[in-house]
Amino acid sequence: MAEAVETTKSNTRMAEILESAANFFYTKGYHATSIEDVARDVGMLKGSLYYYIKSKEDLLYELLLSVMRQGHTRVEQALEGVTDPVKQLEKGLVSHIEHVINNQVRVGLFLHEFDSLSGRRKKSIQDVRKAYQKIFTDILTRGQESGAFVAGDVDLLANGILGMCNWIYRWYHADTSPKLETVQKTFIGLIMGGILKRGK
Numbered sequence: 001m002a003e004a005v006e007t008t009k010s011n012t013r014m015a016e017i018l019e020s021a022a023n024f025f026y027t028k029g030y031h032a033t034s035i036e037d038v039a040r041d042v043g044m045l046k047g048s049l050y051y052y053i054k055s056k057e058d059l060l061y062e063l064l065l066s067v068m069r070q071g072h073t074r075v076e077q078a079l080e081g082v083t084d085p086v087k088q089l090e091k092g093l094v095s096h097i098e099h100v101i102n103n104q105v106r107v108g109l110f111l112h113e114f115d116s117l118s119g120r121r122k123k124s125i126q127d128v129r130k131a132y133q134k135i136f137t138d139i140l141t142r143g144q145e146s147g148a149f150v151a152g153d154v155d156l157l158a159n160g161i162l163g164m165c166n167w168i169y170r171w172y173h174a175d176t177s178p179k180l181e182t183v184q185k186t187f188i189g190l191i192m193g194g195i196l197k198r199g200k
Contacts, residue, residue, distance in 0.1 A: 014052050016042050018066075021059040026105045030060055030113045060113060061121045067106035068128040071099045075135055085143035086196070090188055092136060097165050097184045104169040111166060133158050140195075149195050161191055 020041040024033040035056055039049040053059060078095035082088050100107050110125075117125060136158040143149035165187060172183070 013042075017049065017052055018059060018063060021056075022063050022105050022109060025060060025063070025109055025113060030056075030109075030116045057117065057121065060109070061117060061125070063106055064110050064114065064117070064125050065128065067103050067110055068125065068132060070103070071096065072128070072132045072135070074099050075132070079135070085139050085146060086148050086192075088139045089136070089143065089195070090192065092139060093161070093165065093188050093191060094184050096162065097168065097187060098180060100165060100168050101172055101180055101183070104172065107166065107169045111169070133162065136162065143195070148197060150197055157195065161195075164191070 017038060020038050021033070024037050024041070028037070033056070035049060036046050038059070039046045042049075075092050075095045078091045079088055082091055114122070114125060133155075137154040140149060140154040140157050144151060144154070168183065168187075171177070177183070178186070
């Protein structure tokens with residue numbers, strides 16, 4: 001029981017550290033942020049922070065990996081039981097846009113600080129990103145094969161579609177922007193209007 005309590009406390013503390021690091025990296029920049037900034041923000045000594053991590057890059061890697069994996073899981077769940085590629089694209093985009101809006105800081109870090117990673121970590125994140133994008137390229141391929149979608153390079157189409165949605169993180173403000181549902185409906189309308197063959 002005591003071990004479980006300690007594990008829960010440790011997980012909670014790590015979540016606080018990651019949240020602090022995410023906010024610092026986003027507002028101050030990864031390279032300008034120090035371990036001391038994060039330690040001070042969560043009320044720890046710098047040395048104590050190293051109980052949870054080995055380096056500042058650990059924090060960035062965990063932040064980027066988690067936001068990509070969470071997005072991947074959410075989209076896959078949204079597509080369960082859906083076989084029509086048109087519906088798959090719509091549901092996948094609904095999930096993707098919601099994920100971007102609910103994780104603006106971490107999505108922003110992924111888009112702007114990805115190149116700060118090195119070596120295997122960078123490759124690992126690239127692999128996760130490719131797997132995520134493949135969900136959409138597979139949908140686009142099936143839609144083209146069924147005659148529902150316009151012809152075109154599916155990687156190029158997916159990059160355009162996801163890039164358009166990803167940029168929501170930059171301008172969306174919960175207090176002043178349209179509601180999530182309005183953003184989803186508007187963006188999906190624009191995308192489907194461009195990707196569907198006329199008459200579909």
